[in-house]
Amino acid sequence: MNRPAPSRRGFLGLAAGGLLLGGRALAGPSFTTGAGGPRLAAIDWAMLETAVAIGHMPVAACELIRFRADAVTPGIPGDVVDLGLRGSPNFELLQLVRPDLILTSPYYTALEPRMRAIAPVMSLPFYVPGEPPLPNALSALTGLAEAVGDRAAGIAARDRAGAALDAAAARLRAHDGRPVCIINIGDARHFRAFGEDSLFGSVATRIGLRNAWRQPTQFAFLAPVPMETLADFPDATLVIVSDVPVAARAALSRSVLWRALPAVAAGRVHVLPDVSAYGGVLAGLRFAELISAALTTPANGLPPR
Amino acid sequence: MTARVLLPAAALLAAALWLAAALRLLPPGGWPALPFRPEEMGLSQIMFAFGLMPRGVVALVAGAVLGLAGALIQAVLRNPVADPTTLGISSGAQLALVMATILAPDLLAGGRRPVAFAGAGAAAALVMAVGARRGFAPVTVVIAGMLVGMTASAVATAFTLAQGEYLLSLVIWNGGSLVQQDWSGVRALALVLAGGAVGAALLARPLRVLSLGAAGAAGLGLNVALVRLAAMALAVAMAAAVSAELGLIGFVGLAAPALARTLGARRMEDVLWLAPLIGALILSLCDGLVLAVAGAGGEMFPAGALTGLIGGPLLIWLLPRLRGSTPPGTEAAEGRAPRLARPGRALAVMAVVVALAALVLVWIGRVPGGWAVLDGQSLRDFLPMRLPRLVAAAAAGALLAIAGAVLQRLTANPLASPEVLGVSGGAALGYAAAVFALAAPGTAATLAGAAVGGAGALALVALFAARRDMPPERVLLAGIAVSSLAAAVLSALMASGDARAWAVLAWLSGSSARVTPQGAASLAVLALGAWGSALAARRWLALLPLEAGVSQGLGLRLAPARLALILLAGLGTGAATVLVGPLSFVGLMAPHMARRMGLARPGDHVTGAALAGAGLMLAADFGARMAGFPYELPLGLFATLLGAPWLLFLLMRTTR
Numbered sequence: 001m002n003r004p005a006p007s008r009r010g011f012l013g014l015a016a017g018g019l020l021l022g023g024r025a026l027a028g029p030s031f032t033t034g035a036g037g038p039r040l041a042a043i044d045w046a047m048l049e050t051a052v053a054i055g056h057m058p059v060a061a062c063e064l065i066r067f068r069a070d071a072v073t074p075g076i077p078g079d080v081v082d083l084g085l086r087g088s089p090n091f092e093l094l095q096l097v098r099p100d101l102i103l104t105s106p107y108y109t110a111l112e113p114r115m116r117a118i119a120p121v122m123s124l125p126f127y128v129p130g131e132p133p134l135p136n137a138l139s140a141l142t143g144l145a146e147a148v149g150d151r152a153a154g155i156a157a158r159d160r161a162g163a164a165l166d167a168a169a170a171r172l173r174a175h176d177g178r179p180v181c182i183i184n185i186g187d188a189r190h191f192r193a194f195g196e197d198s199l200f201g202s203v204a205t206r207i208g209l210r211n212a213w214r215q216p217t218q219f220a221f222l223a224p225v226p227m228e229t230l231a232d233f234p235d236a237t238l239v240i241v242s243d244v245p246v247a248a249r250a251a252l253s254r255s256v257l258w259r260a261l262p263a264v265a266a267g268r269v270h271v272l273p274d275v276s277a278y279g280g281v282l283a284g285l286r287f288a289e290l291i292s293a294a295l296t297t298p299a300n301g302l303p304p305r
Numbered sequence: 306m307t308a309r310v311l312l313p314a315a316a317l318l319a320a321a322l323w324l325a326a327a328l329r330l331l332p333p334g335g336w337p338a339l340p341f342r343p344e345e346m347g348l349s350q351i352m353f354a355f356g357l358m359p360r361g362v363v364a365l366v367a368g369a370v371l372g373l374a375g376a377l378i379q380a381v382l383r384n385p386v387a388d389p390t391t392l393g394i395s396s397g398a399q400l401a402l403v404m405a406t407i408l409a410p411d412l413l414a415g416g417r418r419p420v421a422f423a424g425a426g427a428a429a430a431l432v433m434a435v436g437a438r439r440g441f442a443p444v445t446v447v448i449a450g451m452l453v454g455m456t457a458s459a460v461a462t463a464f465t466l467a468q469g470e471y472l473l474s475l476v477i478w479n480g481g482s483l484v485q486q487d488w489s490g491v492r493a494l495a496l497v498l499a500g501g502a503v504g505a506a507l508l509a510r511p512l513r514v515l516s517l518g519a520a521g522a523a524g525l526g527l528n529v530a531l532v533r534l535a536a537m538a539l540a541v542a543m544a545a546a547v548s549a550e551l552g553l554i555g556f557v558g559l560a561a562p563a564l565a566r567t568l569g570a571r572r573m574e575d576v577l578w579l580a581p582l583i584g585a586l587i588l589s590l591c592d593g594l595v596l597a598v599a600g601a602g603g604e605m606f607p608a609g610a611l612t613g614l615i616g617g618p619l620l621i622w623l624l625p626r627l628r629g630s631t632p633p634g635t636e637a638a639e640g641r642a643p644r645l646a647r648p649g650r651a652l653a654v655m656a657v658v659v660a661l662a663a664l665v666l667v668w669i670g671r672v673p674g675g676w677a678v679l680d681g682q683s684l685r686d687f688l689p690m691r692l693p694r695l696v697a698a699a700a701a702g703a704l705l706a707i708a709g710a711v712l713q714r715l716t717a718n719p720l721a722s723p724e725v726l727g728v729s730g731g732a733a734l735g736y737a738a739a740v741f742a743l744a745a746p747g748t749a750a751t752l753a754g755a756a757v758g759g760a761g762a763l764a765l766v767a768l769f770a771a772r773r774d775m776p777p778e779r780v781l782l783a784g785i786a787v788s789s790l791a792a793a794v795l796s797a798l799m800a801s802g803d804a805r806a807w808a809v810l811a812w813l814s815g816s817s818a819r820v821t822p823q824g825a826a827s828l829a830v831l832a833l834g835a836w837g838s839a840l841a842a843r844r845w846l847a848l849l850p851l852e853a854g855v856s857q858g859l860g861l862r863l864a865p866a867r868l869a870l871i872l873l874a875g876l877g878t879g880a881a882t883v884l885v886g887p888l889s890f891v892g893l894m895a896p897h898m899a900r901r902m903g904l905a906r907p908g909d910h911v912t913g914a915a916l917a918g919a920g921l922m923l924a925a926d927f928g929a930r931m932a933g934f935p936y937e938l939p940l941g942l943f944a945t946l947l948g949a950p951w952l953l954f955l956l957m958r959t960t961r
Contacts, residue, residue, distance in 0.1 A: 088937050110819065111819065226482075
């Protein structure tokens, strides 16, 4: 009863690789980072980026398929173990990778007791209602660096981030000074606005842009807003983050209201590639670079007629 | 007579609400003149002429289309609770659109309507195929329709969940927003309405003949099948057009003909012209309220979410008016089930199989790169994680199965199951309330919320059932009404796009991953308790499927017995739901499996159902964990995928 039946290979024809699951066998080469630091496992995407930013690539992280598509950078090496959905990580796999520290955020509070049974947990707040997330993301760098015993890396990463943001701000001095309205198209009738308590909003403010969307937002994004609301910002330049859905693209090009919006009529529409809206400092830097590049070149417009 | 007062009053109110929004946008002097030329207009004039005006008109047109579709469906089926929502037509369209968005987005480049129509048509055909085998008995058709709808929604939800925020457009669509930005939606739906009106005018006479009954109509020389097919196709096309253009706008098609009849429309022609009128007013009023709330600085709230809220109460209000619901002989699905001579042996074999399966599942699992069997050390590490979820899954399956067996015996209805009792829906509402009301909801708070919600739904259904002397099918329909109310509220929450909505959605699809050892243990104790109670009540369970007169003659006091059993089923379902989410269809399948195996006596039946339920849920949990490894699929989805084919088989099978 205590031992697996001797015939276990018999009923497990599929046990091809037959990984031995003994404790020591797991510290094998496929799970090590080579960095020498503690083995990190990231549940939260912002924490994943923070770890990457300080040069400690986690051994495992959640929803890597989606992350690679949404966040684009940083690239995650193929040997990082995918832990499954963020809201429902695979705890057995988490146990298997034997992390020294599990990185999460208050969004996953409900899962923390389960995580703590496996390894110590570090939970840092990024998205707090009413607070700009960028300062949180920056202080997470030093916070995490101290926790992994690599203080210098945290300070260096923070300085690098500051310099990159300053560079983006410097580049934007050539910008016309119009406020920006940072949105994400849901369908042809609705969009999502990124306010000051979103990563995009707080990065935009940091690099010297004026965010036209002054209203409070909930967590990282506001409820879908009717398109006509954009008429409230006649001076603003529209910055659309992420691709526009196919069906919406066709419908927008026909829409009288869309074409009449001051920003659209005047050709002040910029479309940025995908950036993770729930990211950490690296997503913030990617956004800063993309938006500063976009705003200092002619608008790429939307949709094609 | 009341119609002469009420309808103009409603129209005035709707117009006033729209005017208030219009005046907020633009003073009357600035209103644009006809014809509209966008190039000569200011922005607020464009918003007026291409935003607010088409929005007001589209509410009227879409409401009329839905009202007419509902009236047609009700006439064809001679069923006052049928409409595009209750027949699963809207959910079929939703599922088709979700699948197309994910799997083949290019299909949508040609517009949403063909895709929506295909989905709506498939759902309608399925429900009609089921209905045809049961003589289109109103309650059966609606139960089948709502189950098909629930299945479609469950699959659509699981897909939405798997895609994360990418499906923002689907979340909006699910909510059914009336926001417009040009006249294309109005034009499209106006054409649909015109076509529908012509079709309805042509069909009015044949439908009136049909209202005599299929046999009588055929005797008068009517091609009954052709008339039914034409009217259904027309109604489905109209409902699908609204779904594609605006999204899920539920229950307008149910409310409009019902109100038309209440206001005194008796003849087919009267209902057919009054229902679209009332539908237009209902949707206009709803959207007027949405506009008023939005103008007062509130968050955007789609009109479809508002109309969804009227569905549940409306169904409950309509239920007592439902007469002659079931033609005799059409509900006896089971035929003659086999009866085992030695049920004890079969039960022992089942118990051993379930125990063995659990043992095997503790030991094997997937790892990156293959499958593996645990050795001693790993087993010690993994047991605290695997054992609770296996125990919880098995116990939840057993609880649902016991609840299902009790309900099926109680109502003598083979389609009874805890999923349709409304307990799951109530628990989901309670869970959502906890997630939204508290800043950082812990496990205890959400559990408490779900328990209170489940108990509330149960109390509501039981109260309704007690007041109406509990005709069994109506208890089921009352439960379905509660479920649909819960679904409407949840879809409104989803449409608000709040991050917390995703937490609710994740829980809704069910997962045994978060179960703690204590939770699993208490669930197991509950399952044993429910089993014991059901065994103690086996005399009731034996007598209740007989007719009320017979069981009373045998000395059974009906009301207390029914109430006690409903409580037992409700609590069992609530407990299972609280811990592992509203799982689907195990409570329906397991009792049938036990019955088909020949476990005929109540005690054996309940025990066999519990074992079958435990086994099914273990299988679902295993599939959910392994199929997408390391991504754990929603347990509810997996249980649904196991259960849905079974359900359809059960519904399609000819009686005896």
